[in-house]
Amino acid sequence: MPKIFISYARDQSHGENLAAEAQQQLQAAGFEVFRDVIGLKPGDKWYSKLEFELETSAAVVLIVSEKVRTSKWVHNEISMAEELGLPVIPVFAEKVRSPLWLRHLHALDFCVHCNWPALMAALPAVTVSAGSTAALKTATPSKPAWASASGKDQYGVYADLEFKGIVQRFRFIEAGTFWMGSLEDEEGRYDDEILHQVTLSQAFWLADTACTQAWWQAVMGNNPAYFKGDQNPVEQVSWEDAQSFIQKLKQQVSGLSLRLPTEAEWEYACRAGTRTPFSFGGTISEQQVNFGNHLGKAVSVKSYPANPWGLYEMHGNVWEWCEDGYADYPPQAVTDPRGAPASSYRVLRGGSWFNFGGDCRSAIRGRGTPDYRISHIGFRFALGHF
Known part of the structure; x- marks a missing residue:
């Protein structure tokens, strides 16, 4: 199964909790997952590490919270993903106004209930990016x-x-x-x-x-x-x-x-x-x-x-x-x-x-x-x- 990159803002909010839950759901479905709290260690060069992980991912799941609207890191991750041609799937964790740089993408609303089947259906089942390990x-x-x-x-x-x-x-x-x-x-x-x-x-x-x-x-x-x-x-x-x-x-x-x-x-x-x-x-x-x-x-x-x-x-x-x-x-x-x-x-x-x-x-x-x-x-x- 391909790797999914989870992008989110670390702000101890519902967004961060949803990112952790998304990780568990995706891994249970057989996907490999990168989320910075589990994929980074002290001493890592953040930018080169994130660039590598994006290059070897098949899609990005973006957990949208209030802090995401002003997060430079998240904005950069999504910009890099789109430059690589990766599908980006916004998932709204709470009721916030969508940033301008996200309004061209169709989003999933998880504010009321977590619709995991809809997220799984939106992910590429067999598409693997050029940088991934792919048979x-x-x-x-x-x-x-x-x-x-x-x-x-x-x-x-x-x-x-x-x-x-x-x-x-x-x-x-x-x-x-x-x-x-x-x-x-x-x-x-x-x-x-x-x-x-x-x-x-x-x-x-x-x-x-x-x-x-x-x-x-x-x-x-x-x-x-x-x-x-x-x-x-x-x-x-x-x-x-x-x-x-x-x-x-x-x-x-x-x-x-x-x-x-x-x-x-x-x-x-x-x-x-x-x-x-x-x-x-x-x-x-x-x-x-x-x-x-x-x-x-x-x-x-x-x-x-x-x-x-x-x-x-x-x-x-x-x-x-x-x-x-x-x-x-x-x-x-x-x-x-x-x-x-x-x-x-x-x-x-x-x-x-x-x-x-x-x-x-x-x-x-x-x-x-x-x-x-x-x-x-x-x-x-x-x-x-x-």
């Missing part, structure tokens, strides 16, 4: 030729790849557009996380876990990992090692378009429609992620909850190699970015058991030379043509 229309795939089984569950479409009795589940990731990188005021942010819009024009399949030691052993006939365990992620593997694994498996399974994910695909899948620092929200806990060296090791896959798209340990446990050569992000919107093939470094994403929380964020970028190996680096594989 493009992709036909639901039939069972792939390589799959031993496929189906649909609470996370979406899946297919299973079986090799020598070992099964890896893949999640179908639809094409879409999202914001890659982080806001300038995100805690733990690095300078190479420049926020920019990315469109992925092709759907792809992504393994729901990092590659396990059992998989590596079945394909390569050895086990380089330090923290041994069949269901533990294979680590101490370089980018070059991962490529060798992929090529060898492709030789043994005909027609398998196996590869590493691109960096953009990886972050898109990690975020799973979220724009918070983590797919679990603004913070993480030791019950959600293996991080901060509190266990002192990598643990078996599926030890922690999946993200909203059914992908496990996208934060922490082991860093994961991506296909891309490391490069600076472009400042402008891009489609299907592939990094810098000639770079001396390859991209790593997700953080590990060894890293603190800030280095396990959705936007975090690591890098290593293609031959670099250590006990907190592994990979997960993708399926699909570039």
